[in-house]
Amino acid sequence: MGPFIARAVLWLIFGFFVINIINEFRLFDMPVRWYTVMLPVMLLFGLQEAVLKRIEIKRVSATDPQFLESRWFKILYVAMWIFVICLLVSIPIVWWGAIKKAITSSSFDWQVPKSR
Numbered sequence: 001m002g003p004f005i006a007r008a009v010l011w012l013i014f015g016f017f018v019i020n021i022i023n024e025f026r027l028f029d030m031p032v033r034w035y036t037v038m039l040p041v042m043l044l045f046g047l048q049e050a051v052l053k054r055i056e057i058k059r060v061s062a063t064d065p066q067f068l069e070s071r072w073f074k075i076l077y078v079a080m081w082i083f084v085i086c087l088l089v090s091i092p093i094v095w096w097g098a099i100k101k102a103i104t105s106s107s108f109d110w111q112v113p114k115s116r
Contacts, residue, residue, distance in 0.1 A: 008045060014087065015041035017094055024097060
C-alpha cells in the first residue's frame with residue numbers, strides 16, 4: 001500500500017508542476033484551473049497502475065526469458081524511462097524559473113549606497 005500512495009503523491013506533485021508551468025507561460029488567456037490538469041493526471045496514474053499490475057501478473061505467470069524478451073515489455077520499459085528522465089530534467093528548469101521569478105519580482109535595490 002505504501003508504494004501505491006507514494007506513486008499517487010508523486011503524480012499529484014507532477015500535476016501541480018504542470019499547472020504552474022502552463023500558467024507561468026501564459027499559454028491561454030485565462031489561468032488553467034487545477035481540476036483541468038489533475039483529472040488527466042489521475043487518469044494517467046490509474047493507467048500506470050493497471051499497466052504495472054498487468055506486467056506483474058505476466059512476470060509471475062511467464063518464464064523469465066520469455067517475459068524479458070517480450071517486445072511490449074521493452075517498449076514499456078523505454079517509455080517509462082523516457083518519462084522519468086523528462087521529469088528529472090524538468091525539476092531544475094522549474095526551480096530555475098521559480099528563482100528567476102522571485103528575483104525579478106522583488107523590489108530590493110541591489111545598488112550599493114553612495115557614501116557622502
